[in-house]
Amino acid sequence: MLLKTFGYLLLAGCVLQAHAQVDATQAARLGQDLTPLGGERAASADGVIPAWDGGLATPPAGYQRGMHHPDPYAGESPRLVIDGRNASEYDALLTPGHKALLAQHPDYRLRVFPTHRSAAAPQRIYDATRFNAENGRLIAGGNGVEGVAAGIPFPIPANGLEAIWNHILRYRGEQVHFTTNQAAVLANGSYNLLKLERDIYFVYGREGMTPANLENTLFFYKYRVVAPAKLSGSALVVQETLDQVLSIRKAWRFNRGERRVRRLPMLAYDTLQPDTNGMATADVVDAYNGAPDRYEWQLLGKREMLVPYNSYALHQKGIPYERILKTGYVNPDLLRYEQHRVWVVEASLRKGFTHPYAKRRFYLDEDSWQILAVDLYDRDGQLIGLQESHPISYYDVPMFGGTLESLYDFVGNRYFVDGLDNNEPMYDFNAPLSPRDFTPQALRREGN
Template sequence: MKYHKGFPALLASMLLVPSTSALAKVSQEEASQLGNALTCTGAIATGNDAGTIPAYSGKWLGKPEHVDYELNVGQPLVDPYKDDKPLYVIDGQNFNDYADKLTPGQIAMFKQYPETFKMPIYPGRRDFRYPDEVCVAIKKNAVDAELIDDGFGFSGYKGGAPFPIPDLSQPMQIYANQTFPHRPYTYSTTRDVADVSSTGSIAWARTINKGLDMTNHPDEVGKPMEGVMAYSFVSSILPTRKKGSATVTSEPVNFARGKRLAWTYNPGTRRVRQLPEYGFDTPLTGTSGKLTLDSDRLMNGSPERYEWKAFERREMYIPANAYRVHQDDVTYDALLTKNHANPDFMRYELRRVWVLEGNLKDEYRHKYGKRVMYIDEDTWHAIASDFYDTRGELVQYAYINYYYAFDAKAYEAGSSFYHDLKSGGYVGYNLFQERGVAPILNKGNFTANNFTPAALRRLSH
């Protein structure tokens, strides 16, 4: 695909205005911008006027030629940008100069840790693309997909963002995009979780995680959106008191027509039972309540407890092309420094993001009264989030280090960090640097039968 190099300012401003159609669909004429003035996911293909955001190149699909990497086996990550150096560093002394492109949570981190919290800013890189069949499905979604069931679902196609040219008056379109981006369809990983206290001491958890995403299965891409979205399996290794406990879940594509189902296995009783509810603000294993089940990937599951508002895309500094932090020479001792992870391993770029805000409805309870997500326009993944308590106080800043997975020809959520702004502690989540094996992606070795109550019962034999 070729993209316009001289994108006129007037056309650029037009693209920043959401479709005003009463329906979610856009016209064929609007959709024709995908793969031209817009990338296939709906991002603006050109850079910004200042030259600080580059034009999209999409020159690499899967593994770049200069990278030595074996696919689908969990090889530790290789950085295709290893020779890049930071352009500048935002720190506790100069962050006010960049405040218009920082989240409230980032600003709070600079104020709370002025001597140590830093954001190294690297050259922007927009070089990876999605497979053609994914772009075809996204373009079909643009002209056919509509929100249904009060925004809990949509009529469209599997494989990628349902609303690449969103209507901001319908914020559930943005929610659907960040819920259904193109991502790996199978994964298997051993995940370390570090609960780092304000003193720097660490309580560890470790889990085995496996999953099957039916909306991105190669045999399903382009088919109507229906049925089960994804299956997952989680088994605890650490702490010792939880060793052997396991949970399987299935997730619907539409929470108005289905619900998240979960079964758990207790090795003490050797029994499998169905959980009455699994999600929302249920504490996430190994995080001492600092993470909720629905804050994995910053937001997941049913959106029902919040009223959602969408805001126009803006330029922000976010983690991007996060290969360095995931390499196997990164030790936990070096990475998990007091109060926040070691900034020397991070890579931030100036990118355009969509902003999605959820405010807790009066009739529901949740740990978070408000959550604001910053969603990368190139990928539709939520990269950073600010969390507020029910009194409106900012209490947590979190971010995810995403990287383009050569195995999957898609972006994958890597190590993430959730900072408790009240206690000074944080959680390092989805760590695998010392495991010797990175997540094994798109091996295609799972079916739905791997994620059933019967599969849990087999653990007792």
């Protein structure tokens, strides 16, 4: 989920000559034939994808702050349902990962609804994106950026590195406090919930932020384990940098059993996340996070695909978690797919590095730069997994991002989810947070 990213960025050693991305004529297309964040404003030729009209930037009638966001499309019915029997008819619109999921589970299906381009952001983010388009530069071999703040750094991307940085630096609000659950669902359907209370203080996207005052900080992140009781009280703090050459990220963990704070030497790349049954590496949080130096990045262009979108039904208050977590897959009766244009980016592992995922293919929403799906391949070229981000427009901010993340392990016939919030208080985007809440000292105080 976009709000759960740890941003495990690490520095790379090589240096790439910095260069501006687009000229003034190209940048002027933003807000004209392109949306303010770089998507195509016009509808698709067949009209299935409508024109972007500003997105869902205001709450619907009856919404009150603190509610689980009511579904503005609740009255709609699927325009088609895809399962293993008819998947071949929609081959061009399905990712390899979705085809594999349908083939592995005959009862699974994709319910495809009318398309709504609901992604929206504040006007200041659009203004910053317009500035970034002419001033943003890749530095340090593509492992850092400069000349940007607040908005999308490369709204008219020239390569895969620029596109993935757009995802990493997309707008996610200014601060947030929230509680969610995660679960590793095994092949027999069993799982245990891990409840986490989390805080994020974003720096890059804050109001008034400019390249001059950014001071090389991307965000601060903290979580505290709430349940189960045997793990309750353990906590983590991350201080994340933007320019990974100047300063790498820092992380500390408070272990309840030891009652002490320890600096973590490594929490990135293929380091396994705890309590995920070995399924989730550090860099799969938020669909992808961290330094891009271990992969070669290729921009494969833009395609129309069936992807998770406007997942309000999955987000609603009071849904029992056992109704969401089915054996083999997330309950398809709660999922929503739509046809959208996505940027396709392929990452191939560089020689000399190891990772369970030797190749990843990312599908990025043209309207928000949120990664919506990822195909995962091993070193033999075999498709072994699928990631999904099920997003909504948080119209009270406004911003667009995932309400639940899922990671399917096809080999083990199991999956991992993060973001279960149906029976927890809704996100507080106005939480009274400050950088001093994200220090080793603060972590130590909370643990005592």
